[in-house]
Amino acid sequence: MSDANTVVSERSLPRHLGLFGLWLLVVNGLIGAGIFGLPGGAAKLxxxxxxxxYLFCALLILPILLCMAELASYFRGSGGPVRYGTAAFGPFIGFQAGWLYYIARLVSFAANTALLVDSIGYFWPAASAGLPRVVLLSAIVAGLTLVNVLGSVRAMRSLALLTLVKFAVLLLLVIAGASLLGSGLLPAFNPLTVLSSPYDIGGATLLLIYAFVGFESVVVPAGEAKNPARDMPRALIFGLLMVTLLYIGIQLVSVAAVPDIAGSASPLLDVAASLFGxxxxxxxxxxxxxxxxANLLGAIFSTPRASFALAEDGSLPRWFAAVQPRFLTPANSIMFFGALALLLTLYGSFLWLAAATVVSRLLLYGLTCAAVPLLRPKLANADSFVLPLGYLFPLLGIAACVWLALQVSWSAILATSLFVLLGSALYFLARHQARRTN
Structure with a gap:
């Protein structure tokens, strides 16, 4: 099972990513800044x-993640959604899948970069405004870009260190909180009465579901995985399981430690202060x-591989597919992403753009689930990760995407439509240029 694009990817980029490296990309795609602010909103709703x-959201996202795990086991080249969409629906849909993924991750990266500087401002107030803020934003983006240009091994080592710190702090909060709170940790509720409660369960689901998106980052650099057919499904499933358990633990401790956490603007800070001063x-x-x-480092590692794959397919200029000869990284794609993210961080307004990323991800997930019935008969073999129960999981994934799409605003749909039109223009321009040079 190979094609021209896969061969190019395998020759261009070395395969350094094992199961642990892929797992790092999954958990850091899922755990960003959101979990530090979500417990308050979740408790309010x-x-x-x-x-x-949290458990319901994990079950809602599970069929989508499993469909992506199955598709990942069919391909050895980089690109993820680009490869799946192209193989199932043709090059135009494959380009749109890659384009929508790229835009969603770019806006998320820019927003989280600003958030990181705001967090640093907690220790260094002068960094929150003016020239120091601009210098700090530029230094962060430039540093992350440089680490990724210098090689995937260096990037993974940095990501592992940041992930260790992140998990240590969050696990310490859960374990120490549970030991201090004792039996008061578990709420005295009857799950059977949830439908008659005064809470907005649907609103809470819509709020928390976005703590479970971002896992798709792991499938994009599949061309650098040692054994993607074996390791990719394991990394996705194990990553979702660990993150779900961590989220539930954090929420239990938060509700028990701070009874009025529903009104908190910085819930986990209040929890930490309540427990440890x-x-x-x-x-x-x-x-x-x-x-x-860690979320930023994972994003700038995986997202440029999408433009790299699109350039290999001829859907973007070949400049994006250039590989740095010494470090064997897609340096042009990485530097372009870093420059675009910095401009958006310095000058962009995220509210309108962020709304579009919601619909972009749902379209991407829907395409992934719809591709499984088309690709399984063609590509599945003895080494593939094939889901049981026929096509039940793709159908459940599509149903989840449709339900979530019905909850979004018309402004988000309009913003996504404009992004699709812009992507279409770029696609046809690249194809026109390719025909003229042939």
Missing amino acids: AGEYSPLI QAGSFLLMLGVVASVA
């Missing part, structure tokens, strides 16, 4: 039932910085 909403707040801010930095 769902009260003592909020830990169960000012030192706890300081330690948690270190966790915030490490978490956001």
